[in-house]
């Protein structure tokens with residue numbers, strides 16, 4: 395089924411919420427583990443961060459093929475443009491987060507593991523058993539900076555996005571929030 399003005403397809407609704415949920419949880423866990431050096435969480439963070447790529451890419455292709463849902467309500471061209479800009483930031487952020495994470499891990503010499511399954515081997519430091527040698531320390535550091543910067547860019551975008559959704563629901567009283575919940579509008 396395709397998105398219409400009255401009802402979004404179940405694929406659009408499913409992909410919106412699965413990606414939104416994973417992004418919010420991964421941002422929270424990522425921030426917590428980096429702040430507290432909670433290394434026990436790193437493996438899980440990376441595995442779930444890789445898993446979500448499947449849904450992120452599916453979503454991106456689905457969006458590019460179907461376009462964004464048409465706006466409801468009468469909020470004016472300025473706010474519509476801001477909403478579209480925020481949607482693009484959110485979509486691009488969902489791609490850049492896992493991409494920079496993978497770069498950080500691989501270039502740092504840690505390889506890539508999906509729940510214990512080795513996708514890219516690590517680069518062990520033979521002189522220091524248990525440690526890894528970076529493949530490219532500068533690239534790993536840059537990727538880490540991008541990953542950290544994205545937290546603030548995405549937090550800002552999500553705050554604006556949720557504020558917009560609440561404005562639609564509470565002030566404009568249109569069906570925007572109902573529609574992303576999968577409910578049909580009459």
Ligand code: HEM
Nearest residue numbers: 406410414417457463465481484485552556559570571574
């Ligand atoms: C509690 C949190 C959230 C709420 C209440 C919410 C609400 C909404 C609503 C109401 C729309 C429909 C906009 C329209 O019809 O024009 C929408 C679309 C969208 N949302 Fe969210 N959202 C949330 C979290 C997120 C997160 C975390 C992301 C991405 C990281 C995200 C990305 C998007 C994108 C890209 C769209 C454009 C339509 C689409 O691609 O499905 N949202 N959201």
Ligand code: HEM
Nearest residue numbers: 417420421424425428440443444491492495496499542545
């Ligand atoms: C959608 C997916 C992802 C999100 C939303 C996310 C989010 C975050 C956030 C917010 C941080 C804290 C950054 C900081 O405070 O500096 C973080 C840290 C980290 N992330 Fe991710 N991440 C994702 C995917 C990945 C992937 C796929 C990997 C690697 C394969 C990864 C590896 C890491 C590592 C190693 C850290 C710790 C960096 C440090 O110690 O400074 N992340 N992540």
